[in-house]
Amino acid sequence: MMTAADPLLSVTGLTKRFPGVVALSDVSLSVGRGEVHALLGENGAGKSTLLKILSGAQAPDEGSIVFDGRPVTIHSPLAAQEMGIVTIYQEFNLVPHLTIAENVFIGREPRRGPFIQWRRMERETRAILERIGMPLDPRRTVRTLSVAEQQMVEIARALSMRSRLIIMDEPTSALSEAEVTKLMGIVRDLRAEGLSIIFVTHRLDEVMAICDRFTVLRDGRNAGAGAIADVTVDDIIRLMVGRDVEALFARRDDGPTEGAEALRVEHLSRHGDGRDPHAVVLDDISLVARRGEILGIAGLVGSGRTELARAIFGADPVDRGRIFIDGKQAWIRAPHHAIRLGIGLAPEDRKQQALFLALAIRANISMATLDRLSRGIFVSEKAELAQVEEFRKALNIRMASPEQRVALLSGGNQQKVVLARWLALRPKILIVDEPTRGIDVAAKAEVHQLLYDMARSGIAVIAISSELPEILTISDRIITMRAGRITGEILRRDATEEKLMRMMTLGDTAPAAAAE
Amino acid sequence: MTADALPAQRKQIDTIGLLGRFAPLIFLLVLMVAFWLAEPNFVKPLNLTNIVLQVSVTGLLAIGMTFVILTAGIDLSVGSLLAFAGLVGAAVAKGGLESRFAVGDVTEAAGYGWGLAMLAAIAVGVIGGTLQGLAITWLRVPPFVVTLGGMSVFRGAALLFSGGGPISGFSEGYTMWGKERLFRDLLGGVGLPVPALIFLGFAVIAFIVLRYTRYGRHVYAVGGNLEAARLSGLNVRFIITSVYVIMGFFAGLGAFVLSARLDSAEAVAGQGYELTVIASVVIGGTSLFGGQGSVVGTVIGALLIGVMLNGLQLNNVSSYIQQIVIGLVIVLAVAFDLFLKSRRKT
Incomplete structure (x- = not known):
């Protein structure tokens, strides 16, 4: 595996076990200074676990982490932040009813005695927002912002902490193309300032456009790493899924447009x-x-x-x-x-908006068709299970049993459960x-x-x-x-x-x- | 290294899962054994049936409360509504407030009989519950606030209706719903108290409704994810309103049973019941955030409280201390539940 000459972050031999599953097994990751590093892998490959360990949310069972030349243990999210590692999660950690400035400085408000220095907080927030090309009013409440703008607030917060490594988990999944372009520009600027960024995404075109190096995880292990310049999208997909996926995204033949x-x-x-x-x-x-x-x-x-x-x-x-x-x-x-x-x-x-996470797969699929699956007021368990089986086969839903809680499925299988619910309706x-x-x-x-x-x-x-x-x-x-x-x-x-x-x-x- | 580590860990997740599921039952059994060792009279059939008798009214309310809490709601008004419904039922049995203390056949002559009295109590409960449900779904006032208001409104209505005094002295047909024991040849001639049979009978019905019917599924769905339920085509307003109607039904039924047992209906009846009732549901493992829980848990929760109080009484612990114990147990039960959940997730 390739490593940067003088990495900012160097992770070796990381292993994390959960009851019943090994989430990470002997995983290594090396991120250089001023580098945008793509962390890739399918859902369930172990990316989230690795992120949680780096951000201090979970402790590894084995392995070592070296940050800025020193071996470190990241006890807590606070410890990670103090070290200069800030993680921006897919689901933002913002307080909707507070202002942008309050969110950026939450828990670290500049004070004089017991009083918050509002003017200074707003001034500094405005400066950071301008630095990333997002001239928003720091006094606006976060609730009124678009998803893209909220993300900028997260980035502003990361910058306000003088972080050295920003981890972005699926930063573009909720953004439009134009907003993605803008984010890319910001990421490039941050790199130019010498920050390192770990970029987690499913959009490989973005990876090719912005990242310098990459690490691919598969089934909790390293599947490959290297410089983006040396590989193609197909190479990366192959590493991620472990097989050739030519024509994975074949367009379908021009369908009818003159139907009733x-x-x-x-x-x-x-x-x-x-x-x-x-x-x-x-x-x-x-x-x-x-x-x-x-x-x-x-x-x-x-x-x-x-x-x-x-x-x-x-x-x-x-x-x-x-x-x-x-x-x-x-x-x-x-x-x-x-x-x-x-x-x-x-x-x-x-x-x-769609899933009942505490309920079984069976109940999730049948929720819109209970009328049809009932005899009198009683739900027919037999009819319900037959329906699950029909769509498990048709949609290739990978599950342990119909009684499994839907929360335990991967994102792709959860989406199939949602689609199954609607297909069951024969819409x-x-x-x-x-x-x-x-x-x-x-x-x-x-x-x-x-x-x-x-x-x-x-x-x-x-x-x-x-x-x-x-x-x-x-x-x-x-x-x-x-x-x-x-x-x-x-x-x-x-x-x-x-x-x-x-x-x-x-x-x-x-x-x-x-x-x- | 990982291969042989797996089976042991899989077992561990099962232990935590099972522990979480059966914690209330285990705790109940442990407590019973402890009281048995401290006071052998505890396990006598008469005492055990008395425990069920004592929790049967709050238990009935707790069945209704399970529906409410499953939708992530709460009903603080149960005690007040019970008092009001009990008085209206009692007045119907007496044919008005004039003969409120008359005893025996006189009452039979003037009143409308225990059947209509029971229906009247239930009707008051259902109407009260419906009004609260509609306020929650159509005025969009949070359940906590609506039923906090209801708590005061129904208590006031009860006092107003009765002029503050009790209505007592019912016919035998009436009081048998609270005092009679059936199946006398069981349990060495002790038999089963009627209120206990009503409580357990409705528990079975509620269990079937929640577990096997479409309606039950809807209740869990609304509590689990309101928006997803709406987008799945569920009539969420109807479902949310309905759980308060069900709660009202049980408040009315509980009122009738309580007045029959005490041979008296009072405006101050059921004070503080909301605490015991909500505690029964929560100790039974139903999540206050909705979408998770069961009637079986509620029955165990109700019995647990009953056993605890009975055991403390038998061991001559003051009733003041009993209150403190109940309060602590509620907090500890929820803390334990949350602890197990956090262990399960990671």
Whole structure:
């Protein structure tokens, strides 16, 4: 294994066992000074455990850590921070009701006597935010920020601690392409200042674009490491999954776009969200989704794509507009109305919005179809288990038993459980919001395949994704959104990332839409 | 090195899991053995059945409270609602407040009988519970606040209704629901107290509902993840309202049983019951955060409290100290539960 000449962080022989499983086995990791280091691996490969050890949240069973030339033991998250190791987790550790400045300096507020020096705290926060090109008002409450902005607050906090090694866990999974580009710029600046960064991501294009070196874990062991310049994306995928994955993401053949109309939305509008009664959430949205096609919806975070999905599904109220299912006007004011009409929604946040983590896989899959699985008021356990078995096979869900708690599954298998819940309904229309967020490469390919199968079986699939390559791979037709409006429509075969980006950011009319 | 380390560790996770699941039961048995050794009379059938008799009213309430807490709710008003419902039921049995202390056949003549009295008590409970449920789901006031208000409202209503005094002296048909023992040939002629049979019977029904019905699944879903439940097409408002209705039903039924047992309904009845009831549920392992727990745990929790109080009484520990012990046990039970959960996760 290659190591940097004078590494900032050098981990050797790290082993961590949990009851019933060895999470890390003899793992090594070496991160140079001023280096952006990609830590890669499928879900369950051991990345999270390694991060937890480096951030002081867990103690290793064996192995040594050398930081800045000295052997160290990282007892606690506080100890890690004092050493200069700061971790930014996928789920942010921000207090929503406090301001940006309060969050940046939480627990370390500058004081004079017992009093917080507010002006100084705000001034320093503003300076850091400007340094990373994010001139936000430090007095805004974090609750009002977008996901991308919240992430910048996390980075600002890391910088305010004079950290030397920043660990970013899936920093881009919730960001739009433009925001990712911005984050990349910030990461480059930080590297130029001599900071080291460990970058954990599933997006290999980002790895190729920004990282200097990489370490791949597989099944809790080192699978490979080296300089990014020496490898290709395919090499890395091979190391991650342990086999060749050519054509893992084959585009499907151009699907039908002339199927019967399943869903028609006319002039859907919604003004005002919880914070701002005048905010334009959805503005005069009209669209058609046909049986057997995958309609992609592309847009930056905040463009209204998720809000559109929720409005169609009855999860959020709308002010105006009509929805037609199979040509008939539908009255949808709550999710159970939509479900009765054959619409399913796999929401963007699996854990918060879809899964019952304390319940068994069986109960999670059957939750939307209990009516069908019941005899009288009683749930038929037999019918329920038959359903689990059907979808375990069809979706290749890897589980110990139907009684296993869904919390114990990997992200990819959890997503399959969510999809199974909706497929069990035999829907006419299925909306999937970020169907592959935070799941590993192989599972992602499987989910794509599932979406193709659904479309082929006649379902109108509406897919939302922040990842343009994903939208371009899976969709037959693509609608772009910006600021609550539809800015264009384009057939997949005519679309490129550049065109979509222009439609999403500028609202340019696409050629295909103009022709119609 | 790892291969032979595995089986032992797998066993360890089972121990923790099982310990967590059966901790209340184990604790109950340990406690019983301890009291038995300290005072041999403890295990006499009469004493054991008395324990179940003593916890049967709070136990009934705890069954309802299990539904409420499974949805991540809470109901502080149970004691007050019980007092109010008991008085209304008693007044129906007496045909009004005029003959409130009359004893025997006089009451039969003036009143409407124990059947309507029971229905009236239950109706008051159900209506009270429905109002609170609707306030929670439609006015979006948190359960803690709604039922804190309800605690005061129903207590006030009880005092107002009764003018502060008790209603007592019921017919035999009425009091038999609290005093009678059935199956006299069992347990060496001791038999089983009717309230205990009502408590255990409804526990079985609640167990079946929560474990095997669609409705039960919905209750766990709403408590486990409200947003996911809504997006799965569950009518979450109906489900949340319904658990307070169920709670109200048990408050009404408990009120009737309690007044039958004491041969008296009073405006001050059920004071502090919310503590014992919530404690029974929580000691039984149901999570205050919702979505996890069972009626079996609640029954064990209720019995545990009963055994503890009975054992302390038999050993002549003052009732003041008993209060302190109950309070400490609640905190320790939750701490123990959280400790086991944290061990399981890592």
